[in-house]
Amino acid sequence: MxxxxxxxxxxxxxxxxxxxxxxxxxEAIGQAFFDLTGAQEVVVGSDNRASSEKLRKxxxxxxxxxxxxxxxxxxxxTPAFYWAVCYFNAQAGLMVTxxxxxxxxxxxxxxxxxxxxxxxxxxxxxxxxxxxxxxxxKPRIQAAKITKxxxxxxxxxxxxxxxxxxWKNFKIVMDGGNTAIGIYLxxxxxxxxxxxxxxxxxxxxxxxxxxxxxxxxxxxRALAExxxxxxxxxxxxxxxxxxxxxxxxSQGDAIEPSFVSAIIAKxxxxxxxxxxxxxxxxxxxxxxxxxxxxxxxxIITKAWHTEIKTAMQKEPQAIFGSETSGHYIFKDFYCLDxxxxxxIYFLNAVSAEDRDFKEILKDFKAKYFIIEETNFFLENKExxxxxxxxxxxxYQGQNGNVFKIDGLSIDxxxxxxxxxxxxTEPVLRLNLEADSQELxxxxxxxxxxxxx
Numbered sequence: 001m002x003x004x005x006x007x008x009x010x011x012x013x014x015x016x017x018x019x020x021x022x023x024x025x026x027e028a029i030g031q032a033f034f035d036l037t038g039a040q041e042v043v044v045g046s047d048n049r050a051s052s053e054k055l056r057k058x059x060x061x062x063x064x065x066x067x068x069x070x071x072x073x074x075x076x077x078t079p080a081f082y083w084a085v086c087y088f089n090a091q092a093g094l095m096v097t098x099x100x101x102x103x104x105x106x107x108x109x110x111x112x113x114x115x116x117x118x119x120x121x122x123x124x125x126x127x128x129x130x131x132x133x134x135x136x137x138k139p140r141i142q143a144a145k146i147t148k149x150x151x152x153x154x155x156x157x158x159x160x161x162x163x164x165x166x167w168k169n170f171k172i173v174m175d176g177g178n179t180a181i182g183i184y185l186x187x188x189x190x191x192x193x194x195x196x197x198x199x200x201x202x203x204x205x206x207x208x209x210x211x212x213x214x215x216x217x218x219x220x221r222a223l224a225e226x227x228x229x230x231x232x233x234x235x236x237x238x239x240x241x242x243x244x245x246x247x248x249x250s251q252g253d254a255i256e257p258s259f260v261s262a263i264i265a266k267x268x269x270x271x272x273x274x275x276x277x278x279x280x281x282x283x284x285x286x287x288x289x290x291x292x293x294x295x296x297x298x299i300i301t302k303a304w305h306t307e308i309k310t311a312m313q314k315e316p317q318a319i320f321g322s323e324t325s326g327h328y329i330f331k332d333f334y335c336l337d338x339x340x341x342x343x344i345y346f347l348n349a350v351s352a353e354d355r356d357f358k359e360i361l362k363d364f365k366a367k368y369f370i371i372e373e374t375n376f377f378l379e380n381k382e383x384x385x386x387x388x389x390x391x392x393x394x395y396q397g398q399n400g401n402v403f404k405i406d407g408l409s410i411d412x413x414x415x416x417x418x419x420x421x422x423x424t425e426p427v428l429r430l431n432l433e434a435d436s437q438e439l440x441x442x443x444x445x446x447x448x449x450x451x452x
Contacts, residue, residue: 001024009123027058028062036122042092046074064146065143082338084151086115090113103206171234199223200222220235264346267348268319285433308322375428398412406418
C-alpha cells in the first residue's frame with residue numbers, strides 16, 4: 001500500500017477520502033501511533049462526515065490489536081474530544097476530522113495527555129514510522145478492551161458552569177451547519193435569558209446547507225439572511241468541528257475576530273488575578289489597547305492556535321488566548337479552544353457591560369480599520385522570500401518597529417502589517433490595519449505593488 005506523504009501536515013493529518021485517507025491508511029497510521037507514543041489508553045472520537053465512522057473504527061481496531069485500551073466517544077466536536085482526553089485522564093487521543101475542510105476530506109487531530117498538541121517534530125517522526133513501518137513495527141498482541149462512552153451530559157454540564165447569571169435578553173440565530181455541534185446546542189443555552197433560533201442543528205453527514213469553512217462569506221450567507229429576517233441581535237456560526245466561532249452583528253455582517261477577542265479578554269482580566277493574554281502576530285492592536293485599559297498585557301506568538309496554546313501553557317499568568325481565524329483558547333478549560341465556550345464568554349462579557357454592545361462595536365469600527373487576510377500566490381517559496389526581503393528593504397528607515405516572530409511585521413504610528421509565508425504552499429499572506437479607511441486601502445495597494 002502506497003501512502004501519500006503529503007497528508008502529514010505541520011500539526012495534523014488531512015487528505016481527500018478515499019484516495020489519500022482511507023481505512024487501510026488509517027490502520028497503518030494507528031499502528032504507527034502506538035509505536036510513536038506507547039500510549040496504553042487512547043480516546044478516539046470523530047466528526048459526522050460520511051467517512052468518519054468507518055475511519056474511526058479502522059483506527060480503533062489498529063490500536064486495540066496492539067493492546068491499547070480504547071475509549072470510543074463516537075460522534076463529537078473537536079473541543080468535546082479535547083475535553084474527554086482530559087476528563088478521562090487518557091495518555092493520548094485521536095480525533096477523526098478534517099476540521100473546516102469540505103466533506104470529501106478527512107483526517108486526524110492527535111493529542112497527548114492533557115490534550116496537548118503534537119509538535120511539528122513529533123508529526124514528522126510519526127510520518128517516518130508510517131512510511132517506513134519495518135523500522136519500528138511492534139508485534140501485535142491480544143486485542144484490548146474498547147469502551148464506548150456517551151460524554152454529552154457531562155460535557156454539556158461542564159460548559160454550562162461557565163455561564164454567568166444575568167445574561168441580557170439577546171435574540172440569537174445559531175448556525176450548526178448540520179455538524180456534530182448539533183448534539184450539544186439544544187442543551188447548552190436552555191433556561192437562560194436568550195431567545196435562540198436554531199439553524200441547521202440536525203446532523204447530516206453530507207452538510208447540504210453550507211460549507212464548513214466559516215471564514216468564507218458565502219458559507220455565512222444563510223445565517224446572515226436569517227439574522228436579518230428574524231431581526232436578531234447576533235448570529236453565531238461554528239466551523240466543521242466547532243473549534244472556531246464567528247459572530248455576526250444584527251446586519252448579518254461578520255464581526256472582526258480581533259474585536260471579539262478584545263471584548264472577551266478585557267472581561268476575563270477584570271474577573272481574574274491573571275493578567276496576560278496570548279495573541280498571534282496577525283491580531284489587531286485593539287486587543288492590546290483594550291487589555292492595557294483593564295490592567296493586562298499581551299504575549300505575541302506565531303500564527304496558529306497550537307502556538308498560542310503552547311505559550312499559554314508555559315505562562316502561569318495567562319488567562320486567555322485568541323487567533324484571528326476564530327480560535328479562542330481558555331486557560332481555565334484545560335487550555336483548550338472551544339467555539340461554544342467562546343460564545344458563552346462573549347455573552348458573559350457583553351452582558352456585564354453598562355454600554356450596549358452595538359455602541360462598543362461602533363466605536364471599534366470607527367477606530368480600527370482591518371483588511372481581510374489577503375493571499376498572494378507565487379511561483380515558489382523562493383520568490384516569496386525575495387518579496388519579503390523587498391518589502392522589508394522598502395520600509396527601512398521609515399520609523400517602523402520591525403519584528404520577525406512569524407514572517408515580517410512592522411508597526412508604524414498609524415498603521416501596521418504582517419506578511420508571512422504559508423507553511424504548506426507558495427503563498428504570502430498579508431494582514432494589515434490602519435487608523436483610517438483611506439490609509440488602509442493605500443497601504444494595502446502599496447504592499448501588493450511591492451510583492452507583485
